Amino acid sequence: MKPTLASQAATRTEEDTDHRTRVGRERRERTQARIIEAALRVFAEKGPDAPIIDDFIKAAGVARGTFYNYYQSTEELLEATAKWLQDDLIVSIEAEIGSLDDPVERLSSGIQLWLRKARTDAAWCAFSVRVRRHGGLVEQQLGAALKAGREAGVLTFTGADAARDLVVGALREAMFRMTEGRVSATYPRDITRLILIGLGLDARSADEVLGRPLPRLRRAARTIA
Amino acid sequence: MKPTLASQAATRTEEDTDHRTRVGRERRERTQARIIEAALRVFAEKGPDAPIIDDFIKAAGVARGTFYNYYQSTEELLEATAKWLQDDLIVSIEAEIGSLDDPVERLSSGIQLWLRKARTDAAWCAFSVRVRRHGGLVEQQLGAALKAGREAGVLTFTGADAARDLVVGALREAMFRMTEGRVSATYPRDITRLILIGLGLDARSADEVLGRPLPRLRRAARTIA
Amino acid sequence: MKPTLASQAATRTEEDTDHRTRVGRERRERTQARIIEAALRVFAEKGPDAPIIDDFIKAAGVARGTFYNYYQSTEELLEATAKWLQDDLIVSIEAEIGSLDDPVERLSSGIQLWLRKARTDAAWCAFSVRVRRHGGLVEQQLGAALKAGREAGVLTFTGADAARDLVVGALREAMFRMTEGRVSATYPRDITRLILIGLGLDARSADEVLGRPLPRLRRAARTIA
Amino acid sequence: MKPTLASQAATRTEEDTDHRTRVGRERRERTQARIIEAALRVFAEKGPDAPIIDDFIKAAGVARGTFYNYYQSTEELLEATAKWLQDDLIVSIEAEIGSLDDPVERLSSGIQLWLRKARTDAAWCAFSVRVRRHGGLVEQQLGAALKAGREAGVLTFTGADAARDLVVGALREAMFRMTEGRVSATYPRDITRLILIGLGLDARSADEVLGRPLPRLRRAARTIA
């Protein structure tokens, strides 16, 4: 049946609405991406605290008001950017350790790769340590790793919250130390060992797993620059 | 020997000088005390970041210029206040655990008393977690405790820096968690246990030492209010 | 006469045009109604000055651009809303006093009903006092009442403009006073009496007419909420 | 007795304190005067709503922060300036009518002189009508005049608030009319007559008092320019 004028009109209107909605959403996504990309550059250049909103809008080439349509403050943007970066690192790490069977090796490797990133990318480290909240993937992968280790019987900690805080706290403090100057060659290994043992791994196993070779990140994690 | 006129004169001058010096110093100390007392109140009320210099000078009842004679920024005052508070807590803790022979019990008790303070004094906790640098006594006592434990052979960690970072990092993260809401009843014990085990204490000893009664602070540590 | 093809075509076109015109007009009216209904709620909640265009479009559920198809500014909408409300009150008042023969009683009752509305509907009062221009009906009915009173010989004022300003000014000031707090029980009567006497009514007649019972508004005037 | 060093020091300190206090207060007063004077010029040039804070600080030659030490917004400054101007006019009017014995003549003359100012100084009129609150002297003198008239038995209104509102409301509405265009030659007299009669003066007396010659303001009231 040929559509009537009325039905055509209706159809066109619906199509129009859909189209507008889709176009609008795409534009939003593109703009948000521009802002985050620009923020990476700005934070890399000026550090996490110095930038002002003007820096971001100039770098992103958007209007002042546009910025406020997405973020209410530099702090909010800082957090969003940090989460984005951290999640990106997690993706890179997962690409390497995803195939490992041993949950402890997965955890150990993840921690060490995280610390290696921190040690070799000072800007990333200073940036990440500045923000309290993590990306969703960080919490998610860490939680899964701890659970797997405990279920496998190799980690014996009590209190999932406390275990998570031990890992995150020690790593954050380690990262903070790295922002203050170079650490000794054995420091990352020491930290990792303390954490693993704290989680209940026996010392012999800890040393064994730490002795295994650590993969390189083939997919280079995004950095702030 | 009888003083000569000359020496008398000299003495008098010295006395005058001393007098002026002493009066001046006392005035300085009184003013500084007023500022820090006021700062405690202000930080307690407004948190660590919100206060502006105006808040301090109004609370202390001093003039704007006077403030600058003592501190160059709110950050400087914040750090001074935090160190002062933390060291004051360490003194209170030391008063309780100073007589203990067992280095592990000293460490365990110290950590738990610190966490108890954090849990029961939200303002103090929020305030302390905000500041990165610790009071001198904190680092000093913690370092001593770790060293004693290792020398006694009950702690087996490698890397003094890493060990310190494990303790401090876990505690800081724990304090941060406490600022976000109440923690479970077992949480402080969990954290302490993880730390002790992470430092190389065997699990049996850890549980044993955690089973011992924890003293109360008889000398109530100063709080921010 | 049988319509020719041409005339049929013409007719159909006209019908179509009519149809489209009618549909369009209805849509316009519906949208405009939505906006003004929303404006009533917004002004009631936020007062006459605070609202911004965003408030109206959110409350009305229309797009930003749509708003501009109807009003060029919040001020324009404010005035439109106020006139609409005031005229609505006049309609309600007219329904009660329209049948009265005595022009002075009509005037007296109108003033008192207006003041009663102001006293019992704080939002309406604050809103009306904020806007300088009145609805057309207000000026029209007031003018007619003054003219009737003068022609009947009971009002003896000189200068129609001045008389109108006395009434409107006193009422506006009264309304302003009401926005500041409660007024005494006799205040509305006092104001009305002063106005009537100012317009040249003798005191005895004024007191007599003020002694007559004041009708209730059976048709409740629209309010801003 | 010769003052000791100590007592001298004490004295000097007290003198210093007094001196500082006095100097400070004087400086404040001078600055505030500068701002108000500048505001008069700015409002005269741009009207009551257009000016922005920048206009005032440039005209006054003070820093942005200094402005905020005295007024929180242009609106606040507008009100302060209007009150100042109105009180200044009251002073000028008082100088003319202060010696009159007849309270009704005082009131009548005051109203007419006020209206004359409004009619002959459009800027002043637009400016005064824009602000709701009056200077203290306005309320004070008006209140006194009404009370005197009533006590003398020539004014017979009931309700002091209502009487005040009749006068102020009618005058404000009259001023508003003047901002919209020229008024008829008899308009000010009409308004005054309506008010006097509204307050209970008998018509004959009203016409008699309105027939008396109106003084000129010898002390020209300050205008906004």
Added chain:
DNA sequence: AATGAATGAGACTTCATTCAT
């Protein structure tokens, strides 16, 4: 007509710092 993302002029406001007294 309706949509709503983007715009950016045009303000506002704070607050660390100075300095004459």
Added chain:
DNA sequence: CATGAATGAAGTCTCATTCAT
């Protein structure tokens, strides 16, 4: 050493308006 008025750079943020779809 204490005072506090004045400073003004450095930021913040709003919101009316446009315009491509």
